[in-house]
Amino acid sequence: MGFNIIVLAKQVPDTRNVGSDAMTPEGTVNRSALPAIFNPEDMNALEQALRLKDKFPGTTVKVLTMGPPRAGQIIREALYRGADGGYLLTDRAFAGADTLATSYALSAAIRHIGNPDIILGGRQAIDGDTAQVGPQVAQKLGLPQVTYVEEIKECAPEYVVVERHIDGGVETVKCPLPAVLTVNGSAAPCRPRNAKLMIKYKRALCPAEKTEDMPYASEYEKKPYLTLTQLNCADVNADLSQCGLAGSPTKVKQVENIVFQAKESRRLTSSDADIEGLIKELVSSHTIG
Amino acid sequence: MNNVFVYCEIEGQSVQDVSLELLTKGRSLANELGVQLEAVCIGSGIKSVVDKIVMPYGVDRVHVFDDPRLAPYTSLPHTSILVNLFKREQPQICLMGADVVGRDLGPRVSSALTSGLTADCTRLEIGPYEDKKTGVTHQNLLYQIRPAFGGNIVATIVNPDHRPQMATVRSGVMKAEILDKNYKGEVVVHTVSDFVSDSDFVVEVLDRHIKAAKNNLKGAQIVIAGGYGMGSREGFQLLYDLAKELHAEVGASRAAVDAGFCDHDMQIGQTGVTVRPKIYIACGISGQIQHLAGMQESNIIISINTDPDAPINTIADYVITGSVEEVIPKMIKFYKNS
Numbered sequence: 194m195g196f197n198i199i200v201l202a203k204q205v206p207d208t209r210n211v212g213s214d215a216m217t218p219e220g221t222v223n224r225s226a227l228p229a230i231f232n233p234e235d236m237n238a239l240e241q242a243l244r245l246k247d248k249f250p251g252t253t254v255k256v257l258t259m260g261p262p263r264a265g266q267i268i269r270e271a272l273y274r275g276a277d278g279g280y281l282l283t284d285r286a287f288a289g290a291d292t293l294a295t296s297y298a299l300s301a302a303i304r305h306i307g308n309p310d311i312i313l314g315g316r317q318a319i320d321g322d323t324a325q326v327g328p329q330v331a332q333k334l335g336l337p338q339v340t341y342v343e344e345i346k347e348c349a350p351e352y353v354v355v356e357r358h359i360d361g362g363v364e365t366v367k368c369p370l371p372a373v374l375t376v377n378g379s380a381a382p383c384r385p386r387n388a389k390l391m392i393k394y395k396r397a398l399c400p401a402e403k404t405e406d407m408p409y410a411s412e413y414e415k416k417p418y419l420t421l422t423q424l425n426c427a428d429v430n431a432d433l434s435q436c437g438l439a440g441s442p443t444k445v446k447q448v449e450n451i452v453f454q455a456k457e458s459r460r461l462t463s464s465d466a467d468i469e470g471l472i473k474e475l476v477s478s479h480t481i482g
Numbered sequence: 483m484n485n486v487f488v489y490c491e492i493e494g495q496s497v498q499d500v501s502l503e504l505l506t507k508g509r510s511l512a513n514e515l516g517v518q519l520e521a522v523c524i525g526s527g528i529k530s531v532v533d534k535i536v537m538p539y540g541v542d543r544v545h546v547f548d549d550p551r552l553a554p555y556t557s558l559p560h561t562s563i564l565v566n567l568f569k570r571e572q573p574q575i576c577l578m579g580a581d582v583v584g585r586d587l588g589p590r591v592s593s594a595l596t597s598g599l600t601a602d603c604t605r606l607e608i609g610p611y612e613d614k615k616t617g618v619t620h621q622n623l624l625y626q627i628r629p630a631f632g633g634n635i636v637a638t639i640v641n642p643d644h645r646p647q648m649a650t651v652r653s654g655v656m657k658a659e660i661l662d663k664n665y666k667g668e669v670v671v672h673t674v675s676d677f678v679s680d681s682d683f684v685v686e687v688l689d690r691h692i693k694a695a696k697n698n699l700k701g702a703q704i705v706i707a708g709g710y711g712m713g714s715r716e717g718f719q720l721l722y723d724l725a726k727e728l729h730a731e732v733g734a735s736r737a738a739v740d741a742g743f744c745d746h747d748m749q750i751g752q753t754g755v756t757v758r759p760k761i762y763i764a765c766g767i768s769g770q771i772q773h774l775a776g777m778q779e780s781n782i783i784i785s786i787n788t789d790p791d792a793p794i795n796t797i798a799d800y801v802i803t804g805s806v807e808e809v810i811p812k813m814i815k816f817y818k819n820s
Contacts (some may be wrong), residue, residue, distance in 0.1 A: 208631055296593060320631060322753065323601040325589035328557070332593035337685050338557050340586045354688070359582045362692035364554070368685045379746075442598030442644040446611055446625065448637045451771050453778060455796045463804025465812060471784075471800060472816040480761050480782060481704060481728050482820070 194350060195251025196370075198242045199303060201314035201330070202235040202256050202271065204264040208319050229263065231270050234315025236383040238376040241345050242313050243275045243384065249348070253277045257302055259287060259295065262401035268421050272394040273386035278418075280306065281399045284425040289438030292321070296329030298436055301429040303334060311353065312373045316341055327375035338373045339366055343380050399423045483571065485520050485543075486512040487646065489564065489578040489587070490536060492525040492553070493692070497535045499700075500579035500653035505539035507606060507656045508577055514608045515622055517574070518542035522567065524560055526553035533669045540661035542668065549674040551683050554690055555583050558682040561590045566677045568595060573646040575624050577606075580650035592648050598641035599648040600626035604655055604752075604775070611640045618642075624649065633752045633772030654700045654756040697731050697748060704730035705759040707750055707777070710737035711766020711787065712806065718743055720810045721765060727814055733757065735773045751776035765806045769794025786810070 206227035239256070246252040256271040256279035258264050268279030282302045290298065303309060312331075317324035324340070331338035339355050346365065347354035354367050358377055368374075396409055399421045403413075413419050426436060434440060461467040476482045488508045490501040505521060512519040520543040523532040529548040536544055547563050564587070568576070576591075578584040580602045592599035605627035612619045624647040626639040641647040699705065706721045706728070721732045733750040734743065750757055752775040762780035767773060769785075769792055777783070778797055785798035786809050795801045802809055 206631075208634070291598065292589065293593060293596065293598065321601075323589075324585045325592070325599060325601060328586060328589035329593035331557075332561070332590045338586070338590065339685065340557075341582055359690075359692070361694070362690065364687055364691075365689040366556075366685055366687050442596065442641050443600060443626075443639050444611075444613075444642060446638040446640045448630075448635050451629070451634065451636055451775070453771075453774055453797050456783075456799055458795060458798050458801045460790075461800060461802045463802060463809045463812070465816075467802070468809060468812040469816045471802075472813060472820055475761070475782075476817070476820045481817070 195249050195253065196245055196310040196348065197308055198245060198252060198254045198311045198313060199306065199309045200235070200239050200242050200254060200256045200271065200276070201299060201312065201326070202239065202258045202267050203232045203315075203318045204229050204258065204260050204267045205232045205318050205320040206230075229266070231267055232315050232318045234317060234376060234378045236315070237378055237380040238313040238315050238374075239271055239274065239276065240381050240383040241342070241374070241376055242311070244381075245311070245345065245348055246275065255279055255306070257282065257299065257306070259283070259298055259302075262399060265399040265402045265421060268399070269394055269397055270386075272397060273391045274384055275387065275390065278422065280422045280424055281401070282424050282429070283399075283401060284436075286426045286431075286433055286436045289441065290436065291441035291443045292323055292325035293329060293442060294436055294438075294440035296326050296333055297440055298426075298429070298431055299326065300330050300333035301431040302424055303330070305424065305429040310370050312336070312371070314373070314375050316375045316377050324375070327373055331373035334373070336371055336373050337368050338375070339368050340375045342374045342376045345374070394419070397421055484574045485518040485571070486515070486575045487520050487522060487568070487571070487573040487577070489576065489584070490521050490523045490532065491579050491581070491583050492523060492528060492532065495525075495528055495531045497523070497532060498579060498581075498653075499658065500581060500584075500651070502536070502539060502658040503653070503656040504577045504579065504651060505536060505541060506659045506661075507651070508575070509540035509661060511575060511606065511608060511624070515574070520545065520571070520573070522564065523547070524552050524563055526550045529671055537665050537667050538660045538663045539658070540665055544667060544669045546669060546671045547674050547677065548671065552674065554687050556683070556685045556687065557586055557590055558685065559678045560587050561594065562678045562682050563674075564591045565594045567672075568646060576646040576648045578648075578650050580652040584650045588648060588650050595644075595646070597644040597646055597648055598639070599650070600628055600639045601650050602752075603628045603649045603651050604636075606649060606651070611642055613642060623647070629752050629772070629775060633770070633775055652756065696745070699731045699733050699748065699750065699755045699757055702731035702757065703760045704728050704763075705733050705750070705757050705761075705777070705780070706730050706763045706765065707733040707735065707767060708738050708743065708765045709735040709767030710741055711768070712738060712743055713766075715743050717806075720806060724763075724810050724814055727817055730763075735767045735770070737770070764794055764798070765810070767794055768792045769797075
């Protein structure tokens with residue numbers, strides 16, 4: 194009994210470690226100053242998929258990522274950890290997409306790939322923190338969803354039992370398949386890269402990543418698995434008016450740097466006199482006590 | 483028609499704080515637009531209970547959907563109710579809480595209605611928007627203002643062409659205020675089967691555990707927060723000692739939570755709790771923007787840090803340059819003496 198699993202993954206700028214050069218003097222984001230990484234919660238989702246593959250022989254795990262050609266790196270990272278293949282959804286028509294247009298494109302690609310039993314993804318991506326794409330993909334495909342998943346407890350041909358985080362607690366739900374599940378960052382971390390798989394897939398590339406003068410061009414003829422599947426707007430039969438900027442109901446009106454109102458601070462030392470003075474002042478103003 | 487709607491999140495027979503906060507915000511937006519405020523309450527055994535809770539916040543119409551199958555919350559039936567209700571009522575704005583329920587429901591509803599949704603807004607305002615491409619100026623749009631990119635920028639988002647304009651807001655960001663405890667609005671109890679089909683009830687909640695919140699950070703008058711500079715879980719004990727003396731709550735920065743010094747529900751900041759205490763004592767916190775966003779409205783801010791140039795010091799009223807291990811025991815001692 195195997196499952197067809199698609200893992201949605203996004204390449205994101207690492208907003209957790211933002212340096213002083215992350216913003217340009219004009220106040221826009223300097224994307225080149227931030228390393229591009231595998232969205233952390235998508236890694237947790239990949240791990241849940243790989244665990245099902247370990248448990249149920251015949252299960253296939255394929256990664257679907259939308260982005261520019263360099264997002265092929267996401268697929269390689271997944272292959273190194275045990276995924277069976279991947280799809281890069283890339284087209285200029287997708288540029289400027291908000292979450293709704295992104296979900297539309299991803300759902301078109303999933304229809305094109307066909308017949309998933311389980312679609313997994315991270316709860317949210319760290320560059321937007323919206324948590325919208327999972328539920329929106331589910332709605333577009335007419336599938337049920339379970340968000341904030343901690344662990345897949347049980348998986349049967351017709352249903353899945355998962356533990357999910359809710360505000361102030363946990364919940365166990367049973368959901369029919371096929372379904373969309375989004376996984377929390379507190380779920381099990383993803384396994385590390387496997388050395389053998391790294392050697393095998395080191396040169397795996399999407400067609401868009403290939404260059405004319407590649408030294409290993411002949412390898413791609415001998416080993417078809419080194420050429421990753423690339424899909425564009427036409428391949429997945431996507432309606433252009435629902436893609437990219439045109440298909441995005443939300444518009445960015447303006448973007449500004451955060452400026453905090455600096456205060457006139459009183460500087461104190463850790464001396465007894467300073468601390469005692471401060472406490473007395475706070476007590477006499479009824480701020481404390 | 484074209485009113486402001488708030489989805490009220492219900493646990494048992496009570497309405498969550500975040501929904502009451504949004505009713506107050508929704509009331510002021512409705513006043514500015516000259517329209518009515520409507521609330522949607524979906525649950526089990528809530529008829530003739532919830533309307534009395536929400537009405538005093540200035541609600542002109544409460545839509546009640548009461549059915550044993552509607553609680554606990556599952557995505558599909560609540561989605562169907564909102565989608566079908568909104569098709570009929572054509573709201574211009576819909577607000578919901580940016581917690582687990584709102585962040586599960588909001589995107590599904592927005593996708594079904596192809597309307598835009600902005601997550602985790604920190605401010606909501608009304609204003610015009612000029613579409614530079616078409617040259618058309620839209621009046622009275624909802625400005626959905628939110629931090630983006632890890633809290634490093636603030637973006638103003640608008641939905642010029644699609645309705646409703648949907649936004650989620652975290653708990654504690656807006657303030658709930660009773661408008662008039664005798665406020666009289668209309669109650670509409672809907673027939674649930676007109677909105678939801680049996681096939682929507684496919685997801686089954688097998689088991690559910692809710693623990694009462696361990697802290698009361700949101701409402702605390704005094705907050706003592708620790709950062710990565712506290713060094714360890716044990717290091718936080720000092721903060722609990724001081725908190726006990728001052729009757730304060732202990733919070734933490736994201737870095738301290740990520741390092742495992744304390745529980746996730748203690749996190750203060752853009753992706754955690756927003757606090758507005760009388761006094762905020764930041765201990766070993768450098769002051770990343772995402773943290774400052776959740777505490778900058780504190781009345782008095784005291785920063786204790788070995789680094790005299792810690793970013794948080796610029797917004798602090800008192801900056802104590804020194805180690806937490808030295809300063810806090812002294813604060814306890816002098817407080818006891820006073």
